[in-house]
Amino acid sequence: MGFIMDGLDAEDYDRTYNDRDLLRRIASYFRPKLGAMVLVAVMIVLSSMSQAAMPLVASWGVDAIADGTIGEVWWLLTGGLLVAGAFGWVFNYVRQRNSSRVTGDVVLRLREDAFDAVLERDLSFYDETPSGKIVSRVTSDTDDFATVSTLTMDLISQVLMVGFVTVLLFLRSVELALLTLLVVPIVMGLALLFRRLARASTRRAQRSLSRVNANLQETMGGITVAKNFRQEQQVYDEFQPINRQSYDVTLRQGFVFSAIFPVLFLVAGLATVALVQLGGTAVLGGGLSAGDWYLFLQGVSLFWFPLTSIAAFWSQFQQGLSASERVFALIDAEPRVVQTDAQPPGELAGRIEFQDVTFGYDPAHPVLRSFDLLIEAGETVALVGHTGAGKSTLSKLITRFYEFQQGRLLIDGRDIRTLDLPGYRKQIGAVPQAPFLFSGTVADNIRYPRPDADDDEVLAAATAVGGGDWIEALPHGLATDVGEHGRALSMGQRQLVALARLLIQDPAIVVLDEATASVDPLTEAQIQEGLDVVLAGRTSIVIAHRLSTIEHVDRIIVLDHGQIVEEGDHATLLARGGRYCQVYNTYFRHQSPNYRAGSGFVPVGGA
Numbered sequence: 001m002g003f004i005m006d007g008l009d010a011e012d013y014d015r016t017y018n019d020r021d022l023l024r025r026i027a028s029y030f031r032p033k034l035g036a037m038v039l040v041a042v043m044i045v046l047s048s049m050s051q052a053a054m055p056l057v058a059s060w061g062v063d064a065i066a067d068g069t070i071g072e073v074w075w076l077l078t079g080g081l082l083v084a085g086a087f088g089w090v091f092n093y094v095r096q097r098n099s100s101r102v103t104g105d106v107v108l109r110l111r112e113d114a115f116d117a118v119l120e121r122d123l124s125f126y127d128e129t130p131s132g133k134i135v136s137r138v139t140s141d142t143d144d145f146a147t148v149s150t151l152t153m154d155l156i157s158q159v160l161m162v163g164f165v166t167v168l169l170f171l172r173s174v175e176l177a178l179l180t181l182l183v184v185p186i187v188m189g190l191a192l193l194f195r196r197l198a199r200a201s202t203r204r205a206q207r208s209l210s211r212v213n214a215n216l217q218e219t220m221g222g223i224t225v226a227k228n229f230r231q232e233q234q235v236y237d238e239f240q241p242i243n244r245q246s247y248d249v250t251l252r253q254g255f256v257f258s259a260i261f262p263v264l265f266l267v268a269g270l271a272t273v274a275l276v277q278l279g280g281t282a283v284l285g286g287g288l289s290a291g292d293w294y295l296f297l298q299g300v301s302l303f304w305f306p307l308t309s310i311a312a313f314w315s316q317f318q319q320g321l322s323a324s325e326r327v328f329a330l331i332d333a334e335p336r337v338v339q340t341d342a343q344p345p346g347e348l349a350g351r352i353e354f355q356d357v358t359f360g361y362d363p364a365h366p367v368l369r370s371f372d373l374l375i376e377a378g379e380t381v382a383l384v385g386h387t388g389a390g391k392s393t394l395s396k397l398i399t400r401f402y403e404f405q406q407g408r409l410l411i412d413g414r415d416i417r418t419l420d421l422p423g424y425r426k427q428i429g430a431v432p433q434a435p436f437l438f439s440g441t442v443a444d445n446i447r448y449p450r451p452d453a454d455d456d457e458v459l460a461a462a463t464a465v466g467g468g469d470w471i472e473a474l475p476h477g478l479a480t481d482v483g484e485h486g487r488a489l490s491m492g493q494r495q496l497v498a499l500a501r502l503l504i505q506d507p508a509i510v511v512l513d514e515a516t517a518s519v520d521p522l523t524e525a526q527i528q529e530g531l532d533v534v535l536a537g538r539t540s541i542v543i544a545h546r547l548s549t550i551e552h553v554d555r556i557i558v559l560d561h562g563q564i565v566e567e568g569d570h571a572t573l574l575a576r577g578g579r580y581c582q583v584y585n586t587y588f589r590h591q592s593p594n595y596r597a598g599s600g601f602v603p604v605g606g607a
């Protein structure tokens with residue numbers, strides 16, 4: 001049991017809605033479709049009546065055979081059967097057509113809402129949730145939800161049908177009708193019991209499927225690395241238990257579901273046996289006509305089929321409900337980044353001040369403790385430090401991708417929490433280490449932050465970065481297709497596109513995570529020139545990986561375990577022989593043009 005349930009826990013943002021809230025929420029999606037639903041309901045009534053009419057007409061036929069009048073009425077009965085069948089078909093067709101439209105429209109809206117919610121989530125959400133699981137919620141869960149609506153309409157139609165058949169049976173024989181109804185509470189009791197089992201097993205099946213999706217997504221994302229290191233077997237070995245788990249859990253769900261029908265049919269079978277016995281005796285004794293008996297036997301199958309499907313319906317209904325619960329949980333997930341106000345930020349100067357800030361991805365393990373730092377407007381600051389020191393964390397707080405737990409972060413002296421977030425982020429230019437390019441041309445990517453930028457502006461931005469020579473190296477200049485994720489461009493070219501994009505955005509604050517990937521000396525020089533242009537006149541926080549950057553910034557901040565351990569400019573810090581020198585010796589020394597292996601160490605701590 002332990003293994004089978006591994007990894008099937010709820011996500012952090014999952015929640016359980018009570019049935020009333022859930023149904024109310026679902027109803028809100030159906031409300032705009034009220035007209036079509038009324039039409040569907042009318043069609044359901046009419047088609048159920050036509051269906052119930054068939055055995056009734058047939059029972060008259062049996063009576064006519066018994067009393068020898070069939071020769072006179074056969075054409076009437078045959079016509080009646082044909083008419084009931086034809087009308088039933090038409091009503092059913094109109095019903096199916098409209099109900100498919102209603103379901104399709106509802107799922108369309110739900111998926112739009114889910115996708116919209118996904119876009120609104122904080123960055124922490126994406127760090128914590130594998131993208132495959134998100135995909136699963138937006139696709140297969142919304143599909144499962146669609147089944148709720150189809151099933152609900154089926155259920156209504158079946159309940160009506162049961163109603164009509166029950167009335168017919170009572171009209172013919174109260175005793176036999178009561179006998180038939182006797183079994184209803186047993187069936188319903190079993191169905192309710194089954195409902196509990198079904199909900200739990202269904203939830204597990206859905207989670208296991210989303211694990212499979214997540215694993216596939218990750219594999220596809222890292223396929224180059226996996227192939228590079230010839231890890232196909234390992235990737236397969238990781239996939240196999242997850243897929244196996246999905247198989248096991250789904251199989252269990254199947255077992256639970258398949259248990260219900262035999263039990264229900266057994267109860268139904270016993271009731272039919274009793275009716276055959278009692279009804280047959282009544283016909284022989286003259287208390288019941290052969291037609292009535294026939295109607296009962298037909299009625300029972302008409303009656304039992306809906307009843308058993310109503311019972312089984314619960315399981316699928318539960319499946320749809322728990323799917324909708326998962327989608328709503330995604331839509332309702334509370335943002336961690338909470339703004340207390342939405343003041344327009346205005347044109348930012350770019351002064352950034354951390355005051356006593358404490359932050360941890362997991363609040364129990366803070367990465368920054370009582371952290372203070374002031375960056376003046378227009379200043380260029382380089383963050384350096386060993387891996388895991390907290391450099392990226394600082395930039396994530398400035399971009400407001402994460403919520404800090406204590407202290408204040410002031411932008412131009414104003415609390416960052418009081419600013420209108422989209423307005424603020426518009427003035428922050430964030431460049432990740434491996435700039436992401438969207439499919440399209442180089443020009444499309446440069447104008448990404450401002451789609452209305454015209455060709456001249458795009459060309460001017462591209463030319464301003466590194467003198468623009470790099471554009472000529474592209475096969476079709478700015479019209480070159482970058483391929484998926486920019487794969488058709490070299491790493492250096494992608495960085496240059498990202499810098500040109502920043503110029504189009506024209507932010508007040510730049511947060512730049514320098515690429516560690518080495519590029520050829522020419523591109524390196526172009527990037528350096530590009531950086532000089534892009535960072536000029538803006539507050540810049542650079543997570544520095546290049547010697548030329550740290551040599552030129554206004555101030556270097558050395559971080560260690562979330563603390564500032566040293567700060568100053570390159571020359572001063574080198575002369576001091578402190579922590580900076582350790583970092584320099586490890587990461588930057590070898591980038592010097594005069595570097596020879598084993599040389600260029602800066603003495604540390606007076607050593």
Ligand SMILES: Nc1ncnc2c1ncn2[C@@H]1O[C@H](COP(=O)(O)OP(=O)(O)OP(=O)(O)O)[C@@H](O)[C@H]1O
Nearest residue numbers: 127361362367385386387388389390391392393394
């Ligand atoms: N999304 C995350 N969830 C949980 N912990 C994280 C997350 N991102 C970073 N950390 C942890 O926070 C600490 C600081 O990480 P951070 O990424 O800020 O370091 P860094 O100095 O930027 O390192 P690097 O140069 O390797 O990128 C590390 O201990 C890291 O493991």
